[in-house]
Amino acid sequence: MTTALYSFGGGQMVTAILRAALKKHAFQPTDVFVNDISPDRVTYLRETFAIGSDSKIDQKRLAEAAIILLGVRPQDDWVGLIQTIAQTNTHAQVVSIIAGVTLDQLKAASNVSNLAVTRVIPNTLTDTGFGYSGVTLSAHADQAQVEPFVKSFGKVDYIPETQIDSYTGYGVAGPNYIYNFFIALTNAGVLGGLSRKQANAIALENLQGAARMLELTGKHPAELLDINNSAGGVGIAAQHELDASDFAAGIQNAVLAAIKRTTELGGH
Ligand SMILES: NC(=O)c1ccc[n+]([C@@H]2O[C@H](COP(=O)([O-])OP(=O)(O)OC[C@H]3O[C@@H](n4cnc5c(N)ncnc54)[C@H](OP(=O)(O)O)[C@@H]3O)[C@@H](O)[C@H]2O)c1
CATH class of the missing domain: 1.10.3730.10 (ProC C-terminal domain-like)
Structure with missing residues:
Protein backbone atom coordinates (compact mmCIF):
# COMPACT_ATOMS: atom_id res chain seq x y z
CA MET A 1 0.00 0.00 0.00
CA THR A 2 1.36 3.45 -0.92
CA THR A 3 0.01 6.76 0.26
CA ALA A 4 -0.69 9.19 -2.53
CA LEU A 5 -2.72 11.53 -0.32
CA TYR A 6 -2.53 12.06 3.44
CA SER A 7 -4.98 14.55 4.91
CA PHE A 8 -4.91 16.25 8.28
CA GLY A 9 -8.57 17.00 8.94
CA GLY A 10 -11.54 15.16 7.49
CA GLY A 11 -14.34 17.66 8.00
CA GLN A 12 -16.88 19.14 5.59
CA MET A 13 -14.46 20.56 3.02
CA VAL A 14 -12.06 17.61 2.95
CA THR A 15 -15.02 15.23 2.61
CA ALA A 16 -16.32 17.20 -0.38
CA ILE A 17 -12.84 17.23 -1.93
CA LEU A 18 -12.38 13.48 -1.40
CA ARG A 19 -15.80 12.65 -2.84
CA ALA A 20 -14.90 14.50 -6.07
CA ALA A 21 -11.27 13.28 -6.22
CA LEU A 22 -12.23 9.63 -5.75
CA LYS A 23 -15.09 9.90 -8.25
CA LYS A 24 -12.62 11.29 -10.80
CA HIS A 25 -10.15 8.47 -9.95
CA ALA A 26 -7.44 10.94 -8.99
CA PHE A 27 -6.52 8.38 -6.29
CA GLN A 28 -7.35 4.79 -5.41
CA PRO A 29 -9.19 4.69 -2.06
CA THR A 30 -6.45 2.48 -0.58
CA ASP A 31 -3.88 5.20 -1.40
CA VAL A 32 -5.71 7.80 0.68
CA PHE A 33 -5.34 8.27 4.43
CA VAL A 34 -7.14 10.81 6.59
CA ASN A 35 -6.14 11.76 10.09
CA ASP A 36 -8.90 13.48 12.04
CA ILE A 37 -9.07 13.93 15.82
CA SER A 38 -12.80 13.23 15.77
CA PRO A 39 -13.44 9.44 16.03
CA ASP A 40 -16.86 9.96 14.41
CA ARG A 41 -15.27 11.50 11.31
CA VAL A 42 -12.72 8.68 11.15
CA THR A 43 -15.46 6.04 11.12
CA TYR A 44 -17.61 8.01 8.67
CA LEU A 45 -14.75 8.49 6.19
CA ARG A 46 -13.62 4.88 6.35
CA GLU A 47 -17.16 3.56 5.86
CA THR A 48 -18.10 6.08 3.17
CA PHE A 49 -15.00 5.99 0.96
CA ALA A 50 -13.19 2.77 1.97
CA ILE A 51 -10.06 4.85 2.63
CA GLY A 52 -7.61 4.55 5.52
CA SER A 53 -8.38 6.81 8.47
CA ASP A 54 -7.43 7.16 12.10
CA SER A 55 -7.61 9.67 14.92
CA LYS A 56 -3.90 9.12 15.57
CA ILE A 57 -1.13 10.21 13.21
CA ASP A 58 0.19 7.31 11.12
CA GLN A 59 3.91 8.15 10.87
CA LYS A 60 4.60 5.51 8.21
CA ARG A 61 1.84 6.65 5.88
CA LEU A 62 2.71 10.29 6.49
CA ALA A 63 6.37 9.63 5.63
CA GLU A 64 5.49 8.02 2.28
CA ALA A 65 2.77 10.48 1.23
CA ALA A 66 3.14 12.28 -2.10
CA ILE A 67 0.59 14.97 -1.26
CA ILE A 68 -0.23 16.13 2.27
CA LEU A 69 -3.46 18.07 2.62
CA LEU A 70 -3.85 20.50 5.50
CA GLY A 71 -7.63 20.55 5.91
CA VAL A 72 -8.07 21.83 9.46
CA ARG A 73 -9.51 25.20 10.57
CA PRO A 74 -7.42 28.34 11.17
CA GLN A 75 -8.03 28.00 14.94
CA ASP A 76 -6.82 24.35 15.03
CA ASP A 77 -3.22 23.37 15.78
CA TRP A 78 -1.96 23.72 12.19
CA VAL A 79 1.43 24.87 13.54
CA GLY A 80 1.86 21.55 15.34
CA LEU A 81 0.77 19.66 12.21
CA ILE A 82 3.20 21.46 9.91
CA GLN A 83 5.99 20.81 12.40
CA THR A 84 5.09 17.11 12.33
CA ILE A 85 5.26 17.22 8.53
CA ALA A 86 8.65 18.97 8.71
CA GLN A 87 10.00 16.18 10.95
CA THR A 88 8.50 13.34 8.90
CA ASN A 89 8.25 14.18 5.22
CA THR A 90 9.83 17.23 3.58
CA HIS A 91 9.55 15.79 0.05
CA ALA A 92 5.76 15.83 -0.22
CA GLN A 93 3.68 18.52 -1.85
CA VAL A 94 1.87 20.20 1.04
CA VAL A 95 -1.51 21.60 0.00
CA SER A 96 -3.20 23.89 2.50
CA ILE A 97 -6.87 24.84 2.36
CA ILE A 98 -6.71 26.64 5.72
CA ALA A 99 -8.44 29.97 5.22
CA GLY A 100 -6.35 33.02 6.04
CA VAL A 101 -3.05 31.22 6.75
CA THR A 102 -0.39 32.48 4.35
CA LEU A 103 2.41 30.60 2.60
CA ASP A 104 4.94 32.59 4.64
CA GLN A 105 3.22 31.59 7.89
CA LEU A 106 3.19 27.93 6.84
CA LYS A 107 6.84 27.99 5.82
CA ALA A 108 7.90 29.86 8.95
CA ALA A 109 6.05 27.33 11.17
CA SER A 110 7.77 24.43 9.37
CA ASN A 111 11.23 25.97 9.56
CA VAL A 112 11.96 24.25 6.24
CA SER A 113 12.92 26.92 3.72
CA ASN A 114 12.32 24.77 0.64
CA LEU A 115 9.04 23.18 1.76
CA ALA A 116 6.81 22.65 -1.30
CA VAL A 117 3.63 24.37 -0.15
CA THR A 118 0.59 25.29 -2.21
CA ARG A 119 -2.30 27.33 -0.93
CA VAL A 120 -5.74 26.49 -2.30
CA ILE A 121 -9.01 28.23 -1.71
CA PRO A 122 -11.35 25.44 -2.76
CA ASN A 123 -14.72 25.98 -4.35
CA THR A 124 -17.78 24.46 -2.68
CA LEU A 125 -19.42 23.13 -5.86
CA THR A 126 -17.15 20.08 -5.91
CA ASP A 127 -19.99 17.64 -6.61
CA THR A 128 -21.04 19.45 -9.78
CA GLY A 129 -17.85 19.80 -11.82
CA PHE A 130 -18.40 23.56 -11.75
CA GLY A 131 -16.54 26.09 -9.64
CA TYR A 132 -13.09 27.66 -9.63
CA SER A 133 -10.53 27.01 -6.93
CA GLY A 134 -7.89 29.72 -6.44
CA VAL A 135 -4.41 28.22 -6.28
CA THR A 136 -1.13 29.89 -5.24
CA LEU A 137 2.06 27.87 -5.66
CA SER A 138 5.07 28.66 -3.49
CA ALA A 139 8.52 28.80 -5.09
CA HIS A 140 9.24 25.13 -4.34
CA ALA A 141 5.82 23.69 -5.17
CA ASP A 142 5.59 21.37 -8.17
CA GLN A 143 2.62 22.34 -10.34
CA ALA A 144 2.73 19.05 -12.28
CA GLN A 145 2.25 17.05 -9.07
CA VAL A 146 -0.36 19.28 -7.50
CA GLU A 147 -2.52 20.04 -10.54
CA PRO A 148 -4.19 16.64 -11.11
CA PHE A 149 -5.32 16.69 -7.49
CA VAL A 150 -6.73 20.24 -7.45
CA LYS A 151 -8.32 19.76 -10.88
CA SER A 152 -10.19 16.71 -9.58
CA PHE A 153 -12.44 18.94 -7.46
CA GLY A 154 -13.02 21.92 -9.72
CA LYS A 155 -11.52 24.25 -12.27
CA VAL A 156 -8.19 25.79 -11.34
CA ASP A 157 -7.22 29.44 -11.45
CA TYR A 158 -3.57 30.15 -10.57
CA ILE A 159 -3.60 33.46 -8.72
CA PRO A 160 -1.13 35.62 -6.81
CA GLU A 161 -1.52 35.19 -3.06
CA THR A 162 -2.57 38.85 -2.76
CA GLN A 163 -5.83 37.93 -4.56
CA ILE A 164 -6.81 35.07 -2.28
CA ASP A 165 -9.12 37.10 0.00
CA SER A 166 -10.92 38.65 -2.99
CA TYR A 167 -11.19 35.20 -4.54
CA THR A 168 -12.71 33.84 -1.34
CA GLY A 169 -15.26 36.62 -0.87
CA TYR A 170 -16.29 36.79 -4.52
CA GLY A 171 -15.67 33.33 -5.97
CA VAL A 172 -15.83 30.77 -3.21
CA ALA A 173 -18.71 32.53 -1.44
N1 LIG B 1 -16.43 24.49 4.50
C1 LIG B 1 -16.18 25.29 3.48
O1 LIG B 1 -17.07 25.63 2.69
C2 LIG B 1 -14.76 25.78 3.20
C3 LIG B 1 -14.49 26.49 2.01
C4 LIG B 1 -13.19 26.91 1.75
C5 LIG B 1 -12.17 26.65 2.68
N2 LIG B 1 -12.46 25.99 3.83
C6 LIG B 1 -11.38 25.74 4.79
O2 LIG B 1 -11.25 24.35 4.98
C7 LIG B 1 -10.78 24.10 6.28
C8 LIG B 1 -11.69 23.06 6.92
O3 LIG B 1 -13.01 23.59 7.00
P1 LIG B 1 -14.26 22.65 7.27
O4 LIG B 1 -15.47 23.47 7.02
O5 LIG B 1 -14.08 21.36 6.55
O6 LIG B 1 -14.08 22.43 8.86
P2 LIG B 1 -14.55 21.19 9.75
O7 LIG B 1 -15.73 20.53 9.13
O8 LIG B 1 -14.67 21.69 11.15
O9 LIG B 1 -13.33 20.17 9.63
C9 LIG B 1 -12.13 20.27 10.36
C10 LIG B 1 -11.83 18.89 10.91
O10 LIG B 1 -10.49 18.85 11.36
C11 LIG B 1 -10.45 18.19 12.61
N3 LIG B 1 -9.25 18.58 13.32
C12 LIG B 1 -9.05 19.67 14.13
N4 LIG B 1 -7.78 19.70 14.58
C13 LIG B 1 -7.16 18.61 14.05
C14 LIG B 1 -5.85 18.07 14.18
N5 LIG B 1 -4.91 18.68 14.91
N6 LIG B 1 -5.55 16.93 13.52
C15 LIG B 1 -6.49 16.30 12.76
N7 LIG B 1 -7.76 16.74 12.62
C16 LIG B 1 -8.10 17.88 13.27
C17 LIG B 1 -11.74 18.62 13.27
O11 LIG B 1 -12.11 17.79 14.36
P3 LIG B 1 -12.99 18.44 15.56
O12 LIG B 1 -14.26 18.94 14.94
O13 LIG B 1 -13.21 17.29 16.51
O14 LIG B 1 -12.18 19.57 16.13
C18 LIG B 1 -12.73 18.52 12.11
O15 LIG B 1 -13.24 17.22 11.96
C19 LIG B 1 -10.80 25.42 7.04
O16 LIG B 1 -9.50 25.94 7.16
C20 LIG B 1 -11.66 26.31 6.17
O17 LIG B 1 -11.24 27.66 6.27
C21 LIG B 1 -13.73 25.54 4.10
Missing part, protein backbone atom coordinates in the same frame (compact mmCIF):
# COMPACT_ATOMS: atom_id res chain seq x y z
CA GLY A 174 -20.20 33.03 -4.93
CA PRO A 175 -22.87 30.31 -4.80
CA ASN A 176 -24.30 32.06 -1.71
CA TYR A 177 -25.15 35.14 -3.80
CA ILE A 178 -26.81 32.93 -6.39
CA TYR A 179 -28.84 31.05 -3.74
CA ASN A 180 -30.02 34.39 -2.35
CA PHE A 181 -30.97 35.62 -5.82
CA PHE A 182 -32.82 32.36 -6.43
CA ILE A 183 -34.87 32.77 -3.23
CA ALA A 184 -35.68 36.42 -4.02
CA LEU A 185 -36.76 35.50 -7.54
CA THR A 186 -38.89 32.48 -6.60
CA ASN A 187 -40.61 34.47 -3.84
CA ALA A 188 -41.44 37.06 -6.50
CA GLY A 189 -42.95 34.34 -8.68
CA VAL A 190 -45.12 33.15 -5.77
CA LEU A 191 -46.12 36.74 -4.97
CA GLY A 192 -47.05 37.13 -8.62
CA GLY A 193 -49.46 34.16 -8.51
CA LEU A 194 -47.44 31.03 -9.39
CA SER A 195 -47.15 27.95 -7.21
CA ARG A 196 -43.87 27.41 -5.34
CA LYS A 197 -43.19 24.39 -7.54
CA GLN A 198 -43.69 26.36 -10.75
CA ALA A 199 -41.63 29.30 -9.45
CA ASN A 200 -38.71 27.03 -8.49
CA ALA A 201 -38.75 25.09 -11.75
CA ILE A 202 -38.90 28.22 -13.92
CA ALA A 203 -36.18 30.03 -11.96
CA LEU A 204 -33.82 27.02 -12.18
CA GLU A 205 -34.42 26.72 -15.92
CA ASN A 206 -33.88 30.46 -16.46
CA LEU A 207 -30.76 30.50 -14.30
CA GLN A 208 -29.14 27.67 -16.24
CA GLY A 209 -30.42 28.94 -19.60
CA ALA A 210 -29.21 32.50 -19.01
CA ALA A 211 -25.76 31.22 -18.01
CA ARG A 212 -25.69 29.12 -21.17
CA MET A 213 -26.73 32.14 -23.30
CA LEU A 214 -23.82 34.18 -21.91
CA GLU A 215 -21.47 31.28 -22.62
CA LEU A 216 -22.82 30.47 -26.10
CA THR A 217 -23.17 34.00 -27.47
CA GLY A 218 -20.14 35.54 -25.75
CA LYS A 219 -22.24 38.71 -25.59
CA HIS A 220 -22.14 41.22 -22.76
CA PRO A 221 -25.35 40.83 -20.69
CA ALA A 222 -26.28 44.43 -21.57
CA GLU A 223 -26.55 43.33 -25.22
CA LEU A 224 -28.86 40.47 -24.27
CA LEU A 225 -30.94 42.89 -22.16
CA ASP A 226 -31.21 45.28 -25.12
CA ILE A 227 -32.73 42.43 -27.15
CA ASN A 228 -35.14 41.44 -24.35
CA ASN A 229 -36.08 44.96 -23.20
CA SER A 230 -37.97 46.21 -26.26
CA ALA A 231 -39.60 49.65 -26.27
CA GLY A 232 -42.81 49.87 -24.23
CA GLY A 233 -42.53 46.19 -23.33
CA VAL A 234 -42.59 44.07 -20.19
CA GLY A 235 -38.83 43.76 -19.75
CA ILE A 236 -38.09 47.49 -19.75
CA ALA A 237 -40.77 48.09 -17.09
CA ALA A 238 -39.03 45.58 -14.80
CA GLN A 239 -35.63 47.03 -15.74
CA HIS A 240 -36.68 50.48 -14.55
CA GLU A 241 -37.60 49.11 -11.09
CA LEU A 242 -34.34 47.18 -10.82
CA ASP A 243 -32.32 50.24 -11.85
CA ALA A 244 -34.12 52.36 -9.24
CA SER A 245 -33.45 49.80 -6.47
CA ASP A 246 -30.44 48.81 -4.36
CA PHE A 247 -30.16 45.53 -6.28
CA ALA A 248 -26.65 46.09 -7.70
CA ALA A 249 -25.30 47.91 -4.64
CA GLY A 250 -26.69 45.20 -2.33
CA ILE A 251 -24.77 42.48 -4.14
CA GLN A 252 -21.62 44.60 -4.39
CA ASN A 253 -21.73 45.49 -0.69
CA ALA A 254 -22.22 41.82 0.22
CA VAL A 255 -19.15 40.80 -1.80
CA LEU A 256 -17.05 43.59 -0.27
CA ALA A 257 -18.21 42.54 3.23
CA ALA A 258 -17.23 38.92 2.49
CA ILE A 259 -13.77 39.99 1.30
CA LYS A 260 -13.31 42.22 4.38
CA ARG A 261 -14.35 39.39 6.71
CA THR A 262 -11.94 36.98 5.00
CA THR A 263 -9.12 39.45 5.60
CA GLU A 264 -10.17 39.95 9.24
CA LEU A 265 -10.28 36.19 9.87
CA GLY A 266 -6.81 35.85 8.41
CA GLY A 267 -5.62 38.49 10.88
CA HIS A 268 -3.78 40.51 8.22
Whole structure:
Protein backbone atom coordinates (compact mmCIF):
# COMPACT_ATOMS: atom_id res chain seq x y z
CA MET A 1 0.00 0.00 0.00
CA THR A 2 1.36 3.45 -0.92
CA THR A 3 0.01 6.76 0.26
CA ALA A 4 -0.69 9.19 -2.53
CA LEU A 5 -2.72 11.53 -0.32
CA TYR A 6 -2.53 12.06 3.44
CA SER A 7 -4.98 14.55 4.91
CA PHE A 8 -4.91 16.25 8.28
CA GLY A 9 -8.57 17.00 8.94
CA GLY A 10 -11.54 15.16 7.49
CA GLY A 11 -14.34 17.66 8.00
CA GLN A 12 -16.88 19.14 5.59
CA MET A 13 -14.46 20.56 3.02
CA VAL A 14 -12.06 17.61 2.95
CA THR A 15 -15.02 15.23 2.61
CA ALA A 16 -16.32 17.20 -0.38
CA ILE A 17 -12.84 17.23 -1.93
CA LEU A 18 -12.38 13.48 -1.40
CA ARG A 19 -15.80 12.65 -2.84
CA ALA A 20 -14.90 14.50 -6.07
CA ALA A 21 -11.27 13.28 -6.22
CA LEU A 22 -12.23 9.63 -5.75
CA LYS A 23 -15.09 9.90 -8.25
CA LYS A 24 -12.62 11.29 -10.80
CA HIS A 25 -10.15 8.47 -9.95
CA ALA A 26 -7.44 10.94 -8.99
CA PHE A 27 -6.52 8.38 -6.29
CA GLN A 28 -7.35 4.79 -5.41
CA PRO A 29 -9.19 4.69 -2.06
CA THR A 30 -6.45 2.48 -0.58
CA ASP A 31 -3.88 5.20 -1.40
CA VAL A 32 -5.71 7.80 0.68
CA PHE A 33 -5.34 8.27 4.43
CA VAL A 34 -7.14 10.81 6.59
CA ASN A 35 -6.14 11.76 10.09
CA ASP A 36 -8.90 13.48 12.04
CA ILE A 37 -9.07 13.93 15.82
CA SER A 38 -12.80 13.23 15.77
CA PRO A 39 -13.44 9.44 16.03
CA ASP A 40 -16.86 9.96 14.41
CA ARG A 41 -15.27 11.50 11.31
CA VAL A 42 -12.72 8.68 11.15
CA THR A 43 -15.46 6.04 11.12
CA TYR A 44 -17.61 8.01 8.67
CA LEU A 45 -14.75 8.49 6.19
CA ARG A 46 -13.62 4.88 6.35
CA GLU A 47 -17.16 3.56 5.86
CA THR A 48 -18.10 6.08 3.17
CA PHE A 49 -15.00 5.99 0.96
CA ALA A 50 -13.19 2.77 1.97
CA ILE A 51 -10.06 4.85 2.63
CA GLY A 52 -7.61 4.55 5.52
CA SER A 53 -8.38 6.81 8.47
CA ASP A 54 -7.43 7.16 12.10
CA SER A 55 -7.61 9.67 14.92
CA LYS A 56 -3.90 9.12 15.57
CA ILE A 57 -1.13 10.21 13.21
CA ASP A 58 0.19 7.31 11.12
CA GLN A 59 3.91 8.15 10.87
CA LYS A 60 4.60 5.51 8.21
CA ARG A 61 1.84 6.65 5.88
CA LEU A 62 2.71 10.29 6.49
CA ALA A 63 6.37 9.63 5.63
CA GLU A 64 5.49 8.02 2.28
CA ALA A 65 2.77 10.48 1.23
CA ALA A 66 3.14 12.28 -2.10
CA ILE A 67 0.59 14.97 -1.26
CA ILE A 68 -0.23 16.13 2.27
CA LEU A 69 -3.46 18.07 2.62
CA LEU A 70 -3.85 20.50 5.50
CA GLY A 71 -7.63 20.55 5.91
CA VAL A 72 -8.07 21.83 9.46
CA ARG A 73 -9.51 25.20 10.57
CA PRO A 74 -7.42 28.34 11.17
CA GLN A 75 -8.03 28.00 14.94
CA ASP A 76 -6.82 24.35 15.03
CA ASP A 77 -3.22 23.37 15.78
CA TRP A 78 -1.96 23.72 12.19
CA VAL A 79 1.43 24.87 13.54
CA GLY A 80 1.86 21.55 15.34
CA LEU A 81 0.77 19.66 12.21
CA ILE A 82 3.20 21.46 9.91
CA GLN A 83 5.99 20.81 12.40
CA THR A 84 5.09 17.11 12.33
CA ILE A 85 5.26 17.22 8.53
CA ALA A 86 8.65 18.97 8.71
CA GLN A 87 10.00 16.18 10.95
CA THR A 88 8.50 13.34 8.90
CA ASN A 89 8.25 14.18 5.22
CA THR A 90 9.83 17.23 3.58
CA HIS A 91 9.55 15.79 0.05
CA ALA A 92 5.76 15.83 -0.22
CA GLN A 93 3.68 18.52 -1.85
CA VAL A 94 1.87 20.20 1.04
CA VAL A 95 -1.51 21.60 0.00
CA SER A 96 -3.20 23.89 2.50
CA ILE A 97 -6.87 24.84 2.36
CA ILE A 98 -6.71 26.64 5.72
CA ALA A 99 -8.44 29.97 5.22
CA GLY A 100 -6.35 33.02 6.04
CA VAL A 101 -3.05 31.22 6.75
CA THR A 102 -0.39 32.48 4.35
CA LEU A 103 2.41 30.60 2.60
CA ASP A 104 4.94 32.59 4.64
CA GLN A 105 3.22 31.59 7.89
CA LEU A 106 3.19 27.93 6.84
CA LYS A 107 6.84 27.99 5.82
CA ALA A 108 7.90 29.86 8.95
CA ALA A 109 6.05 27.33 11.17
CA SER A 110 7.77 24.43 9.37
CA ASN A 111 11.23 25.97 9.56
CA VAL A 112 11.96 24.25 6.24
CA SER A 113 12.92 26.92 3.72
CA ASN A 114 12.32 24.77 0.64
CA LEU A 115 9.04 23.18 1.76
CA ALA A 116 6.81 22.65 -1.30
CA VAL A 117 3.63 24.37 -0.15
CA THR A 118 0.59 25.29 -2.21
CA ARG A 119 -2.30 27.33 -0.93
CA VAL A 120 -5.74 26.49 -2.30
CA ILE A 121 -9.01 28.23 -1.71
CA PRO A 122 -11.35 25.44 -2.76
CA ASN A 123 -14.72 25.98 -4.35
CA THR A 124 -17.78 24.46 -2.68
CA LEU A 125 -19.42 23.13 -5.86
CA THR A 126 -17.15 20.08 -5.91
CA ASP A 127 -19.99 17.64 -6.61
CA THR A 128 -21.04 19.45 -9.78
CA GLY A 129 -17.85 19.80 -11.82
CA PHE A 130 -18.40 23.56 -11.75
CA GLY A 131 -16.54 26.09 -9.64
CA TYR A 132 -13.09 27.66 -9.63
CA SER A 133 -10.53 27.01 -6.93
CA GLY A 134 -7.89 29.72 -6.44
CA VAL A 135 -4.41 28.22 -6.28
CA THR A 136 -1.13 29.89 -5.24
CA LEU A 137 2.06 27.87 -5.66
CA SER A 138 5.07 28.66 -3.49
CA ALA A 139 8.52 28.80 -5.09
CA HIS A 140 9.24 25.13 -4.34
CA ALA A 141 5.82 23.69 -5.17
CA ASP A 142 5.59 21.37 -8.17
CA GLN A 143 2.62 22.34 -10.34
CA ALA A 144 2.73 19.05 -12.28
CA GLN A 145 2.25 17.05 -9.07
CA VAL A 146 -0.36 19.28 -7.50
CA GLU A 147 -2.52 20.04 -10.54
CA PRO A 148 -4.19 16.64 -11.11
CA PHE A 149 -5.32 16.69 -7.49
CA VAL A 150 -6.73 20.24 -7.45
CA LYS A 151 -8.32 19.76 -10.88
CA SER A 152 -10.19 16.71 -9.58
CA PHE A 153 -12.44 18.94 -7.46
CA GLY A 154 -13.02 21.92 -9.72
CA LYS A 155 -11.52 24.25 -12.27
CA VAL A 156 -8.19 25.79 -11.34
CA ASP A 157 -7.22 29.44 -11.45
CA TYR A 158 -3.57 30.15 -10.57
CA ILE A 159 -3.60 33.46 -8.72
CA PRO A 160 -1.13 35.62 -6.81
CA GLU A 161 -1.52 35.19 -3.06
CA THR A 162 -2.57 38.85 -2.76
CA GLN A 163 -5.83 37.93 -4.56
CA ILE A 164 -6.81 35.07 -2.28
CA ASP A 165 -9.12 37.10 0.00
CA SER A 166 -10.92 38.65 -2.99
CA TYR A 167 -11.19 35.20 -4.54
CA THR A 168 -12.71 33.84 -1.34
CA GLY A 169 -15.26 36.62 -0.87
CA TYR A 170 -16.29 36.79 -4.52
CA GLY A 171 -15.67 33.33 -5.97
CA VAL A 172 -15.83 30.77 -3.21
CA ALA A 173 -18.71 32.53 -1.44
CA GLY A 174 -20.20 33.03 -4.93
CA PRO A 175 -22.87 30.31 -4.80
CA ASN A 176 -24.30 32.06 -1.71
CA TYR A 177 -25.15 35.14 -3.80
CA ILE A 178 -26.81 32.93 -6.39
CA TYR A 179 -28.84 31.05 -3.74
CA ASN A 180 -30.02 34.39 -2.35
CA PHE A 181 -30.97 35.62 -5.82
CA PHE A 182 -32.82 32.36 -6.43
CA ILE A 183 -34.87 32.77 -3.23
CA ALA A 184 -35.68 36.42 -4.02
CA LEU A 185 -36.76 35.50 -7.54
CA THR A 186 -38.89 32.48 -6.60
CA ASN A 187 -40.61 34.47 -3.84
CA ALA A 188 -41.44 37.06 -6.50
CA GLY A 189 -42.95 34.34 -8.68
CA VAL A 190 -45.12 33.15 -5.77
CA LEU A 191 -46.12 36.74 -4.97
CA GLY A 192 -47.05 37.13 -8.62
CA GLY A 193 -49.46 34.16 -8.51
CA LEU A 194 -47.44 31.03 -9.39
CA SER A 195 -47.15 27.95 -7.21
CA ARG A 196 -43.87 27.41 -5.34
CA LYS A 197 -43.19 24.39 -7.54
CA GLN A 198 -43.69 26.36 -10.75
CA ALA A 199 -41.63 29.30 -9.45
CA ASN A 200 -38.71 27.03 -8.49
CA ALA A 201 -38.75 25.09 -11.75
CA ILE A 202 -38.90 28.22 -13.92
CA ALA A 203 -36.18 30.03 -11.96
CA LEU A 204 -33.82 27.02 -12.18
CA GLU A 205 -34.42 26.72 -15.92
CA ASN A 206 -33.88 30.46 -16.46
CA LEU A 207 -30.76 30.50 -14.30
CA GLN A 208 -29.14 27.67 -16.24
CA GLY A 209 -30.42 28.94 -19.60
CA ALA A 210 -29.21 32.50 -19.01
CA ALA A 211 -25.76 31.22 -18.01
CA ARG A 212 -25.69 29.12 -21.17
CA MET A 213 -26.73 32.14 -23.30
CA LEU A 214 -23.82 34.18 -21.91
CA GLU A 215 -21.47 31.28 -22.62
CA LEU A 216 -22.82 30.47 -26.10
CA THR A 217 -23.17 34.00 -27.47
CA GLY A 218 -20.14 35.54 -25.75
CA LYS A 219 -22.24 38.71 -25.59
CA HIS A 220 -22.14 41.22 -22.76
CA PRO A 221 -25.35 40.83 -20.69
CA ALA A 222 -26.28 44.43 -21.57
CA GLU A 223 -26.55 43.33 -25.22
CA LEU A 224 -28.86 40.47 -24.27
CA LEU A 225 -30.94 42.89 -22.16
CA ASP A 226 -31.21 45.28 -25.12
CA ILE A 227 -32.73 42.43 -27.15
CA ASN A 228 -35.14 41.44 -24.35
CA ASN A 229 -36.08 44.96 -23.20
CA SER A 230 -37.97 46.21 -26.26
CA ALA A 231 -39.60 49.65 -26.27
CA GLY A 232 -42.81 49.87 -24.23
CA GLY A 233 -42.53 46.19 -23.33
CA VAL A 234 -42.59 44.07 -20.19
CA GLY A 235 -38.83 43.76 -19.75
CA ILE A 236 -38.09 47.49 -19.75
CA ALA A 237 -40.77 48.09 -17.09
CA ALA A 238 -39.03 45.58 -14.80
CA GLN A 239 -35.63 47.03 -15.74
CA HIS A 240 -36.68 50.48 -14.55
CA GLU A 241 -37.60 49.11 -11.09
CA LEU A 242 -34.34 47.18 -10.82
CA ASP A 243 -32.32 50.24 -11.85
CA ALA A 244 -34.12 52.36 -9.24
CA SER A 245 -33.45 49.80 -6.47
CA ASP A 246 -30.44 48.81 -4.36
CA PHE A 247 -30.16 45.53 -6.28
CA ALA A 248 -26.65 46.09 -7.70
CA ALA A 249 -25.30 47.91 -4.64
CA GLY A 250 -26.69 45.20 -2.33
CA ILE A 251 -24.77 42.48 -4.14
CA GLN A 252 -21.62 44.60 -4.39
CA ASN A 253 -21.73 45.49 -0.69
CA ALA A 254 -22.22 41.82 0.22
CA VAL A 255 -19.15 40.80 -1.80
CA LEU A 256 -17.05 43.59 -0.27
CA ALA A 257 -18.21 42.54 3.23
CA ALA A 258 -17.23 38.92 2.49
CA ILE A 259 -13.77 39.99 1.30
CA LYS A 260 -13.31 42.22 4.38
CA ARG A 261 -14.35 39.39 6.71
CA THR A 262 -11.94 36.98 5.00
CA THR A 263 -9.12 39.45 5.60
CA GLU A 264 -10.17 39.95 9.24
CA LEU A 265 -10.28 36.19 9.87
CA GLY A 266 -6.81 35.85 8.41
CA GLY A 267 -5.62 38.49 10.88
CA HIS A 268 -3.78 40.51 8.22
N1 LIG B 1 -16.43 24.49 4.50
C1 LIG B 1 -16.18 25.29 3.48
O1 LIG B 1 -17.07 25.63 2.69
C2 LIG B 1 -14.76 25.78 3.20
C3 LIG B 1 -14.49 26.49 2.01
C4 LIG B 1 -13.19 26.91 1.75
C5 LIG B 1 -12.17 26.65 2.68
N2 LIG B 1 -12.46 25.99 3.83
C6 LIG B 1 -11.38 25.74 4.79
O2 LIG B 1 -11.25 24.35 4.98
C7 LIG B 1 -10.78 24.10 6.28
C8 LIG B 1 -11.69 23.06 6.92
O3 LIG B 1 -13.01 23.59 7.00
P1 LIG B 1 -14.26 22.65 7.27
O4 LIG B 1 -15.47 23.47 7.02
O5 LIG B 1 -14.08 21.36 6.55
O6 LIG B 1 -14.08 22.43 8.86
P2 LIG B 1 -14.55 21.19 9.75
O7 LIG B 1 -15.73 20.53 9.13
O8 LIG B 1 -14.67 21.69 11.15
O9 LIG B 1 -13.33 20.17 9.63
C9 LIG B 1 -12.13 20.27 10.36
C10 LIG B 1 -11.83 18.89 10.91
O10 LIG B 1 -10.49 18.85 11.36
C11 LIG B 1 -10.45 18.19 12.61
N3 LIG B 1 -9.25 18.58 13.32
C12 LIG B 1 -9.05 19.67 14.13
N4 LIG B 1 -7.78 19.70 14.58
C13 LIG B 1 -7.16 18.61 14.05
C14 LIG B 1 -5.85 18.07 14.18
N5 LIG B 1 -4.91 18.68 14.91
N6 LIG B 1 -5.55 16.93 13.52
C15 LIG B 1 -6.49 16.30 12.76
N7 LIG B 1 -7.76 16.74 12.62
C16 LIG B 1 -8.10 17.88 13.27
C17 LIG B 1 -11.74 18.62 13.27
O11 LIG B 1 -12.11 17.79 14.36
P3 LIG B 1 -12.99 18.44 15.56
O12 LIG B 1 -14.26 18.94 14.94
O13 LIG B 1 -13.21 17.29 16.51
O14 LIG B 1 -12.18 19.57 16.13
C18 LIG B 1 -12.73 18.52 12.11
O15 LIG B 1 -13.24 17.22 11.96
C19 LIG B 1 -10.80 25.42 7.04
O16 LIG B 1 -9.50 25.94 7.16
C20 LIG B 1 -11.66 26.31 6.17
O17 LIG B 1 -11.24 27.66 6.27
C21 LIG B 1 -13.73 25.54 4.10
